[in-house]
Amino acid sequence: MARDFFCERLVLTSDGEVREIDLAHPVVCVVGPIDTGKTTLADCIKYALGLRVAWREVPGERLQTVTLFVRIEGMRIGLRRSLVRDVSNVELLDSNGGGVEEILDVEPKPDSDRRVVGEVLLDLLGLGEMFAPPSAVALLGSGARLTFEQLYAMCYLTQDVVDGTESVRGKANTTQSYRTVVELLLGLTDGPMRVLTARRDELSRTLSELRRQAETINAFLSGSAADLETELARSHDEEHAALQRLEEFKGRMRAATAHADPLRRRVQEAEQVLERYRRAVTDGEHTLGRLQQKVKELIHQRDNGPGRCSPCPVCCADLTLRPVPEGDCPLCLSELDPSVLAHALHAAQDALAAAERQLTEQVKAHSEAQTAWEQARIELDARTREEISPLAAQIELLAAAHATARTRTTMLERELEPHRRLAELHRSVQAAEDELKGVREEIRTRKNLLAGRQTTLGEFEEHFTELAGSVGLPGDPGARLNHSSLLPQVRAGNLTKVGHGVRCAINVVYRMAFLSYALVTGATDLPSFLVIDSPRKNVGYGDDDQELVGRLYTHFLDHIAGVRSGGALRARPHQIIIVDNDLPQLPKRLLDQMHTIELTRDNPLVP
Known part of the structure; x- marks a missing residue:
């Protein structure tokens, strides 16, 4: 009302x-x-x-x-x-x-x-x-x-x-x-009818859009979806077989590598020992050179006497003209003791002889470490050459074969995707058509329920024309x-x-x-x-x-x-x-x- x-x-x-x-x-x-x-x-x-x-x-x-x-x-x-x-x-x-x-x-x-x-x-x-x-x-x-x-x-x-x-x-x-x-x-209509009408219009628009998409996809498709599915299944099988073979050889490679691990550890340990002796020889050579130089300086001082000290190590004054008595130190002018110099020379010569003996021993140890490392390296290279390298080469070939199969599968999937999208669109169209059919049936039922209201429209029109006529x-x-x-x-x-x-x-x-x-x-x-x-x-x-x-x-x-x-x-x-x-x-x-x-x-x- x-x-x-x-x-x-x-x-x-x-x-x-x-x-x-x-x-x-x-x-x-x-x-x-x-x-x-x-x-x-x-x-x-x-x-x-x-x-x-x-x-x-x-x-x-x-x-x-x-x-x-x-x-x-x-x-x-x-x-x-x-x-x-x-x-x-x-x-x-x-x-x-x-x-x-x-x-x-x-x-x-x-x-x-x-x-x-x-x-x-x-x-x-x-x-x-x-x-x-x-x-x-x-x-x-x-x-x-x-x-x-x-x-x-x-x-x-x-x-x-x-x-x-x-x-x-x-x-x-x-x-x-x-x-x-x-x-x-x-x-003439009501809330439920508006809902049904809205759903009908929405479904009609959805159907039009789905059909348009299906027509667009279908226009660019070539070949049979069934043939592509068969080819894709075969490609999947090839890819799977290649992957299995590749994983098998990778497992063998891991086993061979594990078997060679003790040799690798032996080589690494030999390298560490060799490096340690190499550093010891280098240090010994440096010590030997320093001692040789010290002995040489003491012999020269014993044979020729001490040399003049100039300039002064404290004030840098020129001391070359300062008179130094025979047998005195040119630095402090104290009387020199020949026995002290002889003792220092003897001590330096003993230290030099000890350094020479130690360097000889270090060189010998280094040579032995070098030999041990080379032997371990030879054994590891032989093991790698005999067992690991063939597996690595085979793995490389199998990886290439798997990549080729995967590429083919990807290409087939991309080629088949529009066919699958089209099939999905057809299913969506069918579902929308079924729902639209049901909605239209509900609308017809609702219209029948509202059919009596059409009388209202006739009454209203009659009322309007009557009023217009009375004016x-x-x-x-x-x-x-x-x-x-x-x-x-x-x-x-x-x-x-x-x-x-x-x-x-x-x-x-x-x-x-x-x-x-x-x-x-x-x-x-x-x-x-x-x-x-x-x-x-x-x-x-x-x-x-x-x-x-x-x-x-x-x-x-x-x-x-x-x-x-x-x-x-x-x-x-x-x-x-x-x-x-x-x-x-x-x-x-x-x-x-x-x-x-x-x-x-x-x-x-x-x-």
Whole structure:
């Protein structure tokens, strides 16, 4: 049934002033000259609901905050939104105390855990599951989500839309989303059907993509997959056999190497001994040379006496001319003792003889170590030549054979991969086709369950044509419903085939039909709320236009009030806000139904 959506109060703050507008009436008419704020009032309602607004220049500069108190399905809430601070959120207010209960985001934010105002409004209307079923959203993401903005476009006939043609659906709605919204509101579809339809569309797209990929791969394939599989199996066998042979010889190599390890250790030990004796011989030769030089110097000193010492080792003075007595030391001028020099010479000659004997022994040991090392090396080389080298050569050949087999296997696998991918695609296509078949069967079953709702569409179309006929459109254009787009059309085609005033009247009647059908039958989930901006101005001011707009207002208000031919009044909650320059001549009974807000240039909406 129709959803209760009723604006009760609008509070505007601007430049330190506060203005409160009473909207708590079923029919509200806002009238006044151009640029007094009529459309701005409708924009303020829209802005407080978290929707986008293209502000007119002056009100947009003066306004600071907009607060709307609204009743939704019996729950009263307040919505406050700033124009000068953070415009990306809306404050949810307690309608009694006016305190802030929650901060709502205007649009979804990836890094925010706050709720979105449009989703809160849909939930309050009981339409959240219908407009954004979780399973469909999870399946198709945002493509399956209808928003509050698209629903509100059904409740707000803007000034540019009221003069339009197919744009009657509103800028928030695409052709597809508008049709979906109408079908949901009239019950021609439901949440489960949307999920099934989303899955069907997703499967259809997936099938198309899989078939395209399969055709692309198939166009470049040559040869038989079975032949390639046979060749690949043979190549795998060859590779496996080569690998087994290679591992066998590697094992034999490890065994032969282990058998030769004692010889290697013997060679290493001999090398260490040889190196040790080599260093000892080198050190002995160095010691022997040093001692030989010392003996030579002492013999020369014994035979020729001590040589003069100059310059002085302390002060570097020239001592060559200093007189040195015979038999005295040229350095300290002390008397020399020949026996001390003879003793030093004898000691140096003994040390030299000992060094010669030790060097002879070291040379002999080095020669023996050299012989031992060479013998060990000869034995190791013989073992390597007889056992290890043939195995190494065979391993090299086997490694080459295995690499060749592996390369061939890799090439065959690469050549076979597109065939396998194609086979996988065929399996995926078959699975998708089977699932799509099942989904289509479920859709047919669901359509049968919803088949009775087609009666609703027929009733709604009849209701619309009846209202259009009762208005008395000039020339009897034959207003009817386009079953493809669910938009209004005329006998000659789309609305561009008729004049400006008739086009405007048909658009108003079309929206009136939705609301009055909801109020009279309760067979729709449309919110019982409608804003129409400037119908009189858009119809025109000629005599015929005046008569047409008078009939339009009369029938509109009669139907909205629930007055039918039988005179039975339907007490369903509803609200209509009409914005226009002025009102046509209307009967008193209709004027009494209205709450009129008159704006003037001296008393505009936003001071």
